[in-house]
Amino acid sequence: MRRKLAAGNWKMNGLRADLTQLATLAEQRGYDVDVLICLPATLIGSCAGLPIAIGAQDCHTATHGAHTGDISAAMLADVGATHVITGHSERRTDHHETDAIVAAKSRAAHDAGLITIICIGETLVQREAGTTLDxxxxxxxxxxxxxxxxxxxxxxxxxxxxxxxxxxxxxxQIAQVHAHIHARLTARFADGAGFGILYGGSVKGDNAAAIFAVPHVTGALVGGASLKAVDFTPIIAALAAS
Incomplete structure (x- = not known):
């Protein structure tokens, strides 16, 4: 099985002054789990030397070209990123990204040597309609x-x-979906049983232990609670203890 992963997604937050939070995390961290922070692209190149993995929040499907404002996976790897998020619901909604686009971005990331965190999940309407697993x-x-x-x-x-x-x-509910994902990955891929499966959505220090006790939950993708070391550290500790 993949090692446990506590991943933070800073979204469109953070200036260079805020990188002190990563230094604080590095100083406090003595837990046997992987820690990753997915930063705005403007900050990735400023994190060399920190004992925390650094990721990006998106990449383009192309390796280069006339795509003003976009960033390729190779560019992200070049400044030190090891991971990239693809398919986040905010990208799917705000930028109308389809499953096919997400797959293409993930392939581009793999070609550049990046690890992808591919996001999936249902809306409230879909949950209430009973179509979550579909x-x-x-x-x-x-x-x-x-x-x-x-x-x-x-x-x-x-x-x-x-x-x-x-x-x-x-x-x-988390257990049902994670077991379903695990089963689908195991059926499709030769090493599917080894895929990490994170949970994300309002993960906090006070609910993390219960979430990490669920079978097939190998970590978390954390938004707001990853912005401050004081909030993210209890989540990391709960994951390490699970």
């Missing part, structure tokens, strides 16, 4: 490329209705 199936089939392996891909289940809302699915 949505998950479609996103797994369409967003995860055939070149995915347990070494280059992590799946993040993020129910859209729980992101930044304070609402968290029950542990039974």
């Amino acid at each position: 949505v998950i199936d479609a996103q797994l089939a369409g967003s995860v490329p055939d070149c995915a392996t347990a070494d280059n891909t992590v799946i993040a289940y993020e129910p859209i209705w729980a992101i930044g809302t304070g609402k968290v699915p029950t542990t039974d």
